[in-house]
Amino acid sequence: MPPKPKVTRDIVLEAALGLLREEGMDAINARNVAKKLGTSTQPIFSHFASMEELREAICAYAEHLYNTAMLEAMQGGGNGFLEMGLAYIRFARTEKKLFQLLFMSSRLQQEKVSDIAGSTEGDDQVIAMIGSMTGLSADQARKLYSGIWFTTHGIASLVATNGSTMDDTEARAVLGSVFKGLLAVLQKEGEAL
Numbered sequence: 001m002p003p004k005p006k007v008t009r010d011i012v013l014e015a016a017l018g019l020l021r022e023e024g025m026d027a028i029n030a031r032n033v034a035k036k037l038g039t040s041t042q043p044i045f046s047h048f049a050s051m052e053e054l055r056e057a058i059c060a061y062a063e064h065l066y067n068t069a070m071l072e073a074m075q076g077g078g079n080g081f082l083e084m085g086l087a088y089i090r091f092a093r094t095e096k097k098l099f100q101l102l103f104m105s106s107r108l109q110q111e112k113v114s115d116i117a118g119s120t121e122g123d124d125q126v127i128a129m130i131g132s133m134t135g136l137s138a139d140q141a142r143k144l145y146s147g148i149w150f151t152t153h154g155i156a157s158l159v160a161t162n163g164s165t166m167d168d169t170e171a172r173a174v175l176g177s178v179f180k181g182l183l184a185v186l187q188k189e190g191e192a193l
Contacts, residue, residue: 089152144182
């Protein structure tokens with residue numbers, strides 16, 4: 001009798017991610033993951049001490065996918081900042097449940113909404129990029145980043161919840177207009193100082 005194939009940690013994680021993508025985080029429990037694997041719950045708990053640990057691994061993987069998409073957009077040429085906004089919206093379109101987990105759940109908590117933009121890994125680099133692109137001070141670049149992030153997040157949230165079918169062309173036009181408007185306001189503020 002041939003040995004049973006070994007269920008690795010990655011296989012468990014992929015099954016849980018598949019379940020998340022299909023049904024959302026509420027569906028992630030031992031019974032559902034085991035059913036997706038076609039096994040008992042034993043392989044899950046041989047790799048993860050608890051379901052909470054598995055959920056944390058799912059979140060870490062979702063963050064990795066998101067960060068990879070943002071990095072590729074930033075390094076893809078053209079206006080890296082605009083491309084990152086478009087990549088954020090694309091992520092919401094193609095990974096609806098992962099986007100909801102990362103950006104539309106209790107995981108995203110800040111005391112002040114204005115603290116969200118500029119508080120995650122890599123934001124300082126983006127703010128510096130905006131400053132060098134526009135000539136804005138660091139504080140003004142942070143304000144511009146926040147304004148664009150709010151717009152981008154709003155569009156992405158609508159896309160992730162099937163409330164909008166905005167394509168890249170339309171999103172590019174909206175983000176470009178908001179960027180130009182905020183830039184003009186911030187430059188005028190800078191002149192008044």
